Amino acid sequence: MTESLFAVVTTRHAYVLFVLLSAIGLYMMIANEHLVKKIIGLNMFQTGVFLFFIASAYRVGGSAPIVEAGNGPYVSPLPHVIVLTAIVVGVSLTAVGLALSIRLYSEYGTLRADALREVIGDE
C-alpha cells in the first residue's frame, strides 16, 4: 500500500500537484473573507485544472507536435490548445471579478465579504 502510494507520488507528481493546487485554491476562495484573495484562490483553482490538462498531454520522449518525417512520437497538441483558450477565459473572469470588487469598494469602502454581508444584510 505505502509502496504503491510512493510510486504514485513519484511518477504522477503532476496529478498530485493538480489535486493540491485545486483544493488549496478552492479552500482559499471559500474560507478567505477578502474579495481579492478569493479571486486569487479562484485563479489558483483554475491553474490546477490547466496543469491537469497539460500533464495529460505529456508522453515520455515526445517532441513538439510539428509533424516532419521520422520525428515522432509527439506530445498531444489538443490539451495545449484547450489550456490556451481556458487561460484567456480565466483572464477575462479575473478582470470582471476585480472590476466588481472595485465597484464594491467605492460603494462600501471595504473588500471584506463579512463586512459587506453585514452592510448589505445578506442572509
Place this chain on the structure above:
Amino acid sequence: MSDAVLPLLIALPLLAATLPLLAGLWFENAGWPVAMTTSLLVSALAGWLTWTVSPWGTTGSQRLVHDLAGYPAPYGIELVGDGLSAIFALLIAVVAVAVLVYGRTTGPQTDAFYSGYLLLTGGLLGMALTGDLFNLFVFLEIVGLVSYALIASNDDGQAAYGALKYLFLGTTGASLYLIGVGYAFVATGTLNMRDMAIELAAVGYTDPLVQAAFGFVLVGFMLKIAIFPLHTWQPDAYTHAPDTVTAYIAALVSTTAAYALIRIAYGVFTVQFFAANPLITDAVLLVASVSIVVGSLLALLQTDIKRVFAYSSVAQFGMILAAIALQSETALFGAVIHLVGHGLMKAALFTGAGVLNSAYGARTVADYAGLAKRAPITSGMMAITGLALVGIPPSVGTLGKWFIALGAVEKGSWGVAIVIFVSTLLTLTYIGRLLETLYFTPAANPDDPDIAGDATDATDAADAADDGSVVADGGIDRVATERVVVVAVLALSTVVLFAAADPLSALLDPVFGRFFA
C-alpha cells in the same frame, strides 16, 4: 448549404455585439435599434432552422451538421441542429426579442448594455447548437461572464455583490465541468459529443474515470442550473439585477445549461450509463427531490416578490434534474416541455413584477395588496402565469409536470411522483397567497384604520401611486404600453403552448430515437 444557418446564428449576434459600442461613438441611442434588428434576424434564422429540421419542412425530418472551418467532425468542432437544439434556439431568439421590446424604455439604456445583451444571446445560441464538449465550455463561460456584467449593470452595490457571488460559484461550476471534460478526454481521446459516446461505450460505463467524469460534469452543471444546495448565488443575482436583466437571465441562462446537461447525459454518456450506475442515478434522484421540496418551501417563506420566483426556479429545475435521472423517454419529453414552459413563465412573471414595480413601487408580496383593481391587465396576466406555474390546465406547466410524473410512474419511481405532487401543492400555496393579496386584500389606505396598522410599508407606495392618479396599466407617462403587451403575450403563450404537445413530440422523436436506441 442549408447548414450555414448554424454558424450564422452564433456569429451574427456575437459580431453585432460590437456595433452598439462602435455606433455609440457617432450616434446617440443607436444601441436599441441595432440590438432589435439583430434579434429579429436571429429569430427568423431560428424559425427557419426549426422548420428545416421539422418533419413538415421541405426535406422532411433531418439533422443539420456544420463542420467549422471545414475540418471534419472528430478533429474539428461541429455545430449540430436537430429537433432538440432547434427548439431551444427558437426559445432563446423569441425571448430575446420580447425582453428587448420590454426593456426599450426601462432597461439600462447604455450602449454597453446592448452589446452585453447581444453577446449573451450569441453565447446562449452557441451552447444550444454546439456538438463539441470544449466548445460548450467556452460558450458556458461567455454566457457566465456577460451575465455577471449585466446583473451589475445598474449602479446598485447589492447587485454588484450578487454578481460577484455568482461569479465565484459560476466559475467554480464551469471549472468543475472542465475537469469532467478533461477526465472524459483522457479516457477517450476525443471531444466531439457523438464520437465520445461511441468511445465511452468501448471504455465501459463502470470505469472509475468515466464515473468521475460524469460526477464532475453533473456537479458543475448543478451549480450553473442552481439546484439546492448549490443555488445560493441565484436569489441574490435575480433580486438585485435590473428587471429587464432578471427576466432575460431567469428565462434563459439556467434553462440553456439544463438543456446542455440533457444533451451530455443522453447524447454522450447515454441512457446505458445510468443503467450501469444505479447508485449515481439514485443519488441524482435524491438531490433532485430535495431540491424540489426545499425550493418550494423557501419560496413560501420569502416576502420579496422576485425572491419568491427565484426560489420557485430552484424547485422547477429540481424537477427537470429528476426527469433526466429517470431514464424514461416520457419524462425526458416532459423535461424539455417544462424547460421551455418554465422559461416563458419566468419571463412573464419577472416582466410583470417589473411593470408593477415601475408603476407602484411594489417589491414585496404585501405591496401587492389590491393592485388588481389598479392594474387589471398586468395582474390578470401574472395570475394566469402563476396558475400555469402551479400546473392548472390548460397551460404548458400542466404538460411538463404531467409527462415528468407519468414517466416517474412508468418507471415505478413513486417517490418522485409524490414529490412532484407535494411541490405542486406548495406552489399552489405561494401562488395562491400572491393571488389572494392581488385580488382580495383591500389596498392599504391611510384613511382606513383597520388595515393601516399592519400595512404601513405598503402605504407609502400606494400614496405615491395615488398621486400619479392616471397610473393604470399602460399608464400614459409611467409605464410604456409595450411593456404590458410583452407581459400579456408571454403569459398567453404559456396557455397556447398547451396545444403544442404533438408538434413538439414530432420535432423531438428523431432525437429521442437516437438517445433511447
